[in-house]
Amino acid sequence: MALTRRAALAVPAFSILPACAQGSALLATLRPGHPRLLTTPEQLATLPASLAAEETGRRWRAALLRDADGLLSRPVVERRFEARRPVLLPTSREILRRTEALGVAFLLTADPRYAARLAGEMRAAAAYPDWNPSHFLDVAEMTTAFALALDWCHAAWSEADRAMARDAIITKGLRPGLDGFRGRAFWTRVTHNWALVCMGGLVCGALAVAEDAPMLAAEILTLALPAARPALASYAPDGAWDEGVAYWDYATQYAVFLLAALDTALGADQGLSALPGLAEAGQFRLHLESPTGRVFNFADGGEAVRNTPALMWLARRYQAPANAWLIGRAPAVTGTGLLWYQPGGQSPAALGLPLDARFRHVEVASLRGAWGDRAASWIAFKGGDNAANHGNLDLGTFVMEAGGERFAIDLGADDYALPGYFSAARRFTYYRNATAGQNTLLVDGADQPVAARAAITSFRSTPGFAAAVVDLSAGYPALGTARRGIALLDRRVMVVADEVTGSAGRRLRWQMHTRATVELAGGAAVLRQGAAVLHARILEPAGATFTLDSAARPPPENPNTGVQRLAVEATGAPRIVVAFAPGEPMAEDRLAAVRRPLAEWA
Secondary structure (H helix, E strand, O other), rough: OOOOOOOOOOOOOOOOOOOOOHHHHHHHHOOOOOOOOOOHHHHHHHHHHHHHOOOOHHHHHHHHHHHHHOOOOOOOOOOOOOOOOOOOOOOOHHHHHHHHHHHHHHHHHOHHHHHHHHHHHHHHHHHHOOOOOOOOOHHHHHHHHHHHHHHOOOOOOOOOHHHHHHHHHHHHHHHHOOOOOHHHOOOHHOOHHHHHHHHHHHHHHHHHHOOOOOOHHHHHHHHHHHHHHHHHHOOOOOOOOOOHHHHHHHHHHHHHHHHHHHHHHOOOOHHHHHOOOOHHHHHHHHHHOOOOOOOOOOOOOOOOOOOHHHHHHHHHOOOOOHHHHHHHHHOOOOHHHHOOOOOOOOOHHOOOOOEEEEEOOOOOEEEEEOOOOOOOEEEEOOOOEEOOOOOOOOOOOEEEEEEEEEOOOOOOOOOOOOOOOOOOOHHHHHHOOOHHHHEEEEEOOOOOOOOEEEEEEEEEEOOOEEEEEEOHHOOOOOOOEEEEEEEEOOOOOEEEEEEEEEEOOOOOOEEEEEEOOOEOOEEEEEEEEEOOEHHHHEEOOOOOOOEEEEOOOOOOOOOOOOOOEEEOOOOOOEEEEEEEEEOOOOOHHHEEEEEEHHOOOO
C-alpha cells in the first residue's frame, strides 16, 4: 500500500456517469483495426529501417528476439504473491515483460510462434480467479499486458483467444476499476505513481476492447482521464517527481503508456502531453544520475534504477536527444523501447547541457564536475516535502561522489513488508525513514516534522563556483532558522554548510552515512573506498572534531552492514561547514567563498 498523506488533497470527486457524451465522443475517432496501442501499422512499416540504422537498434532487436525465442519453451507464469505481502505485482510484471517480448517479436517478424506462445500465457492468466483488486496496481499492470497482447497479436489469434483476452480485460480489469471509481478508492483520488499506473492500465484496457464494449470503454475513459490529469500535472514545472527517481521511472512508464495509447488509438492525447513539465521530465532523470551511473535515491529508492523505455517516447515526442542517449546505453530493453526507437541520441556533453540543475516543487539540486567522467565530483541534495508519497523525514539530505565512488550514501528503502511500513503511525519509527537515517542535521536527536517543507532559495552555476541553498527552518522547530548550502568549488571540492539561529543550548549533529574506510584526525578525516581517496575537513566551528559510529540496526530492519556515520557534534554552534576534496587536500585560499554567509553564495 502506498502512502497518501499529501497526495490525495488536490483531486476532486468524480461524477460517475454511464458512457457519458465525453467518452463516446472520444471513441468516435477510434482507429479501426489493430494494432493501435502504442504503435500503428504506419509506424511499424518504418521501424525496421530505424532499428537497422544504428548499432543500438540492431543490438536491441537481436536481444529482444533472443528473449522471445527463450520464452517459447518456458512454462507459463504461475499466480504467486510476494513472500511476505498479499501483492501480485511480481506475477503481473513478469507477464507484462513477456507480453512486450513476444508481442513485439511478432510485430517485427510476423512469426506465428510468438503470437501462439503469448496466447498460451494469456489463457493461463485469464484463468486466475482474479488479478488481486485489493492491490490495484496488480490489476493495472495485468490489464496493460492483456490489452497489448490482444492488440498486437489480434491478426494471428483465433476468435476464441481474442474473446478470452477481451473477457479477461473486462471482468478482471475494467469492471473492478469501475468499482474502484464508484467506491472512491484511494487510487482514484491521488496524484502520485498509483494514479498514473492505474489510469494508464485502465485506458489501455478500454481502448483494446472499445469495439466490443463501447459503453464500458467510454465510461472508463470518462473517469480515468480526469483522474490522470492532476497526476500528470505533478511533473510541473520542470519534470521532477517527489517520490524519487525509482518512482519517477514507474510513474513515467505508465504516463507514457496512457499518452501513447491515446495518440495511436484515438489520434490525439487530449492535450495531456502538453501539460507543463512533461517535456522536461527526462532532465530530472539525467541530472539525478551520478557520474558512476547511480542515482540520487531519496525516498523509497535504490541507487540502481533502470532506464525506462518511456525515455525513447519522450525523446521522440519532445525532440530530446539526451533522453534517447540515456536509454540507448542499455544493452537491451523491453519491447516498447523498440517500438518507440528514436535514432540520433546525443550525450549531454555533446549537447552542451548545463552541469548543474535545480528542480522546483520537488526542490532538488545537482552539481557536477563534468559530463562523461566517471571520476568527476558530484553532489546533490534535496528540500521538498516530508509528506510526499514514499517520502522520508529527510529535508537537507545529500549524496556525494568522487573518484568513481559514492562516499555519502542514501540508505534507500527498507523492507516494504515491515509492520506498518506505510502507516503514518509506524513508518518513521524505522531508521531508514527517520531523520536519524539521513545525511542531514539532527537537533536534540529529534525527527523533522512530517508536515515540514523546504524550498531551495538560491542557485548558482558558474565554472568556478556552483552552489544551492535550501531553507530548512520548517524542519527544525526548535531552532529560529536553519539553512543548508551545498557548493562545488573549481568543479572538484564539495562543501556542505549549515547556518542556524536560535541554537543556544541545542545539540546539533551533522552527519553522513558512508561505506568508506575512515581515518579520523581531529577536525580532519581521510575516507578511502576502492582506489579513491577523499579528504574531509571541518571549516567551522573552530575546534570541532569528527566522530565515527555505526549505523547498524537490529532485526527486522535492514542491518546496514558496513555503513558508518561520519559526524560533527556542535552544541549551540551557529554554523557547521564541512569540505571534501578528492585526491589531495584542499588549498586554503580556494575556500574563502564558502566561508562567507550563505546569503552571499548566490
